[in-house]
Amino acid sequence: MSYCNIGDTPKVYVEFNGQNKQTYEPKISPIDVSSEDYYPDGINYSPTGYQISFYSPNNGIRLAVVARNFVIHDRGSIYSSIDIQLCGQDDFTINYANIDPSTLVINTAITCGNSKPRTKKTKIHIKKAGESSDLFTVFGDYPGTFQVACNARCPDGFCECPSLGYPGYCCLDCRAIASELRSITNSLRS
Template identity: 25%
Template sequence: MSYCTNKTKAVVKFHFADNKQKIFESDKVPIEVVTGLADDTLKATVNFSNGYPGENPQTFNFTINAPPNIPQGLQTPPEIYLISGYWDDWGSVGSYSTGYGIVKSYGGDSPPLRIGSGYSINGTVVNVKPYECFARCELEWRWGGCKITISSQGKKVFEETGACPVKFKVSCDDDCPPGDIRCEHPGYPGFCCIPCKGTADKINNLANRIK
């Protein structure tokens, strides 16, 4: 869809699943704004390392949590991949097990291995010899993303990817976007835009309290 024809400036306010508003301004108008699924998968890595007392042969359990920057409540839970791992003596993480042995590992030339999905994953380390044991894992969380693309006269001028969904509003020059009302404000740029629906809901709630 085309915005800001016969105007001098376009302002696009948008946010992804984290609801952190971002702003893109362009004096190349009109603009077209398109949203959709991103071509690349979003990724975040966690490095886990922990040691355990090993006076007696036994199994120790551990849990690795997803990085905090992964949005909660995704429609499709993020997938978890094992990049590398090192167990002394042996153990598991997610669906992967090293098999019995003394000092087992995963990595090197091995490709990332999908071992589960979700926001946390469990693992074990098994002590065979009566010494301290430990587990080290590098895990990668992967999840789908959305992108917003802004073009002018057929040329892309801006693009950004984030966790789905992505929502945006467009205003032209010093106008407010559709569905907002303009209010004077002492700070730059001298006015602010307030959503009509949110304001109406607050007024209705206040009126109901007064009754």
């Protein structure tokens, strides 16, 4: 979605689950800002895992491991390489340089023994309006949200209040303040 007009000085406020709010100030306007949720684990990830077996011409035997994820890298020859994420690992920790991908067999009856849910992430894309290349791409834990201010120091729906700390002001959510004031008023009337 497009934000701001030519000559505006936009600020994009980005916040991810459990992280501090970040501010990005593109030196260009108008801008397009969008968010995208994704799974960094890839298409072969399984929360419960599986046994993967394949033929390795290096040692002339069939290998089998229990894993949660794998990625095959085509090297442009008969043989490919494979990265494997074992059950107890967060990253791809095993690499076999030469495998025959046509011998790959997945056995879902053999699992890791415990489940590890997929990790969901969010990307925030900031672009010059009408362009396809990102000026900024910000990644973080799901959910990710953003707000855009065009000329004000605070985004729409927020009030600017003086603050002793840097940058000398803070932005407060007007709806939250109004709700608290209604609550206080109702308490006083009781």
